[in-house]
Amino acid sequence: MNDSAIPPAMFREIVARVRCALCGHHFRANDIQVLGRRGNAWAMRAHCPMCRAQALLFAVVEPRAAHMLYSDLAPDEWARFKDRPPIATDDVIAFHQFIRAYDGDFSEILDEPLPPE
Ligand SMILES: [Zn+2]
Numbered sequence: 001m002n003d004s005a006i007p008p009a010m011f012r013e014i015v016a017r018v019r020c021a022l023c024g025h026h027f028r029a030n031d032i033q034v035l036g037r038r039g040n041a042w043a044m045r046a047h048c049p050m051c052r053a054q055a056l057l058f059a060v061v062e063p064r065a066a067h068m069l070y071s072d073l074a075p076d077e078w079a080r081f082k083d084r085p086p087i088a089t090d091d092v093i094a095f096h097q098f099i100r101a102y103d104g105d106f107s108e109i110l111d112e113p114l115p116p117e
Helices: 008-017 075-081 089-101
Strands: 032-038 041-047 054-061 066-070
Touching: 008 032, 008 054, 008 066, 032 075, 054 075
Parallel strands: none
Antiparallel strands: 032 041, 041 054, 054 066
């Protein structure tokens, strides 16, 4: 077993418990790929063969149990953010100042336009 491999019994438990958040499909072992490990936490990408959704899952593995954490991040977003430092007070202040000074239409900075009022 290499260092980033998840214990097989825990992996089987995770596969048995995790369902696609969009369509409810039960994943098979082949649908879940380990992306990385930090301490006793593993990051995994789950690819749903039914609806083609991709999800990012975290599992915290302890001696007797695996705890699953679901993420709103897509796997590629996690790859972009995982090595960034945590959000700090200065980041919040900078965002606050940006929003106070912003004089445009928020539709310009959102991925999806706001619904009409
Ligand atoms: Zn699905």
